Structure formats: structure tokens, C-alpha cells
């Protein structure tokens with residue numbers, strides 16, 4: 713178990729459990745968004761799917777991870793930057809889908825331009841997905 717995971721849980725006031733540390737360690741070991749299946753496969757068999765699902769749900773509520781849709785419409789999860797807190801996310805950045813490795817990356821440094829909707833439309837959320845070749849695959 714890494715100290716980084718323990719610190720993150722403490723910062724977001726999430727009670728420390730074995731599965732939460734395991735899931736968070738897995739997120740910290742990757743620099744791209746993870747699908748439900750990838751997380752399930754990586755986490756030890758002693759945990760069932762429901763427990764993993766609940767862990768992801770509570771992480772999302774506590775501002776630790778955010779949902780990312782990839783180009784196939786699969787939900788993935790990515791670690792939030794430090795400016796997300798419980799029940800208040802600030803993830804208005806571009807997501808990048810690599811056509812070679814298939815991974816989806818958070819480009820925190822690329823902000824989504826502000827969206828002006830017609831006055832009779834109400835904004836709830838948005839996602840901004842860019843396709844291309846990531847820096848590892850273009851080497």
C-alpha cells in the first residue's frame with residue numbers, strides 16, 4: 713500500500729479500507745482512465761463486483777475520480793486533480809483517446825472552452841473527447 717493512497721483518502725475524508733487502498737493504488741499506477749472491467753481484473757479476487765462498484769461510486773462522490781466516456785461510449789474512471797472536493801468536481805478538461813493503444817487520458821492543462829447554449833436549454837454537464845495518437849505511441 714502506498715502512502716500516496718492513504719494521503720488521498722485522508723484529504724478527501726474517505727475512511728480507509730483495504731479495498732479502497734487497493735483500488736486507489738491501481739489508479740495511481742496508471743496514467744490513463746480505467747474501465748470497470750480493468751479495475752475488477754486488477755483487484756484481488758476476495759472482493760466481489762458489488763464492493764468494487766460501491767467503492768467507485770463513493771470515490772466519485774468524494775471528488776477522487778470522475779467519469780470519462782471513451783469513443784465507444786464505455787464509461788471509464790480517471791483520478792481527479794487536486795481541485796476536486798467532495799460533491800464538487802472541477803473536471804472541465806479535454807479527454808484524449810489514443811487510436812493506437814486505446815487508452816483515454818486526462819489533459820488537465822487543456823480546458824474546455826465555455827459553452828454558450830440557447831437560452832431555453834439548461835446545461836448539466838459536458839464531455840470533450842479528442843482523438844489522436846498519444847505521446848507514448850508516437851515515439
Ligand SMILES: [Zn+2]
Pocket residue numbers: 775776777778792793796800801802803
Ligand atoms: Zn473531479
Ligand SMILES: [Zn+2]
Pocket residue numbers: 810811812813814815845846847848849
Ligand atoms: Zn497510445
Ligand SMILES: [Zn+2]
Pocket residue numbers: 778780790803805807817818819
Ligand atoms: Zn479527466
